[in-house]
Amino acid sequence: MSRKPSFANLRTIPAPDASTSMTAVVAQGAGESASRTSTRPTSREGRKQIAGFFTTDMSFAMHMLARRQNRSLQALMAEAFNDVLRKYGESPIGD
Numbered sequence: 001m002s003r004k005p006s007f008a009n010l011r012t013i014p015a016p017d018a019s020t021s022m023t024a025v026v027a028q029g030a031g032e033s034a035s036r037t038s039t040r041p042t043s044r045e046g047r048k049q050i051a052g053f054f055t056t057d058m059s060f061a062m063h064m065l066a067r068r069q070n071r072s073l074q075a076l077m078a079e080a081f082n083d084v085l086r087k088y089g090e091s092p093i094g095d
Helices: 007-012 018-035 056-068 073-087
Strands: none
Touching (some): 056 073
């Protein structure tokens, strides 16, 4: 098993020449800004991930239910979260 590199090792690496590194960064950034797009899928725009750790039995049961209902696991989770919100008197959010 190898050890992780230490930040102390960075002291032995010579620093790059400031004038050449800044020129390269500016030249690289100028061409990319116009063609650069977000790597995030549009289906995730305006959304936040909620995750949890469950037993393998729970995972299997939820995946099987989703498959039997011809729905996604995310749709079942949204339904479950909305049910919990209703249970505690909160307004359900939707999807």
